[in-house]
Amino acid sequence: MSLFSFLGAIEIGLIFALVALGVYISFRLLRFPDLTVDGSFPLGGAVCAVMIQAGYSPYVATIGATLAGAVAGYITGWLNVRLRIMDLLASILMMIALFSVNLRIMGGPNIPLINDPTMFTLLQPEGLEDYWSRPMILLVIIIIAKFAADWFFSTERGLAIRATGSNARMARAQGINTGAMVLLGMAISNALVGLAGALFAQTQGGADISMGIGTIVIGLAAVIVGEAILPSRRLVYATLAAIIGAIVYRFFIAAALNSDFIGLKAQDLNLVTAVLVTLALVVPNLKRMLQHKRLPEAPKSL
Template structure:
């Protein structure tokens, strides 16, 4: 694998680490199977691309994309909390609806950003290649978001969100508004996904309506791979594991697609993803079996 391919894999892996952090909040902390991600990722990209193409400052466009993602998460949570629609069905309805919303926002299937200014062109120092600087800039965003999440989930409100996912009935008995916590958690989750979509379109040079297909699978794969590498129940280590999982996942994808002797091509991406997720799910089971076999047998009673 060339240096260009390696840095490209790290760059995309760090962007999808933000998606994985959002998926971790919904799936692991809130126990909310959220498929909104497949719609909020291109939503963030569409909002960002439209604003930048219209002459808006890239920082404001990225902020607006993040807010749009948060709004999508709020609507999904509202469908579940207020209208009592099952969580999975609510997210599916939102994902389907966002496809048309994204088309409306972009006014077509894609928006190019070839010659428009982006965060990366504004922060690009002279003499440093863009393929080197882009991963560094995305890394700063990822670290900042990870630290902010670690701080937030150590606060009273963050702990209430975690408790809502663990035992909503007990939380209500303690006077916690679990519905509000679900709404807040879903907003934070999809805000991260919207931010990832905004960064993605700025690195790839444009927004496309199909860019969100399979995003939830990538996010779940990163979470599962990360938890297999660094299993921990503490949020600080769990968020770190998610980021590592996203990078490792993307690295293996790039390595598989760039290995000539394997013979894989770009159209095999979904197959490689399925195999990697399967392996990541099986590894913990193998570890448990090996650990069980290594334990000494209990002495038999006379």
């Protein structure tokens, strides 16, 4: 693998680390199977691209994309909490609706940002190539997002969200408004995904309606791979595991697709994803089985 491909894999991995954090919040903390991610990711890219082309600052456009993702997540939670629609079905409905919404926002299937300013062009240090500066800028954003998430979910409101996901009935008995916590948690989750979509559009030179396909699979894969690498129940390590999982996942994808002796091509991306996720799910079970076999059998009582 060349240095350019390696840095490209790190760059994409850092962007999808935000998706992994969002998926971790919805799937692990809230226990909410959220497929809105496949729609809120391109929504963030679409809003960001449209605002940049309209003359807004890339920073304002990125904030707007983050807020758009939060609104999408809030509506998904609202369908579930207020209209009593099953969580999975509510997210599917929102994902389908966002496909049309994104087309409306962009006015077509894609919007190029080739000659427009982005966060990365504005923050790029002089004399440093963009393929070096982009991963550095993204790393700073990821660190800020991780510590912000760790801090928030250690506050009273964050602990209420975690309690809602762990045991909603017990949380209600303690006086927690579980419906409001679901709405807030879903908004935060998809805000991170919308931010990732905005950053992805700026690094890739535009937004496309198909950029969200399979985003939820990538996010889940990152969370599962991260938990296999760094298994821990503590939130600080769990969010770190999601970030590491996203980077490792993209690195192995890039390594597999750039290995000529394997013979894989771009169209094999979903196959590689399925194999990696399967391995991440199977390896912990194999470890437990081996540890169980190594334990000495208890002596039989007479």
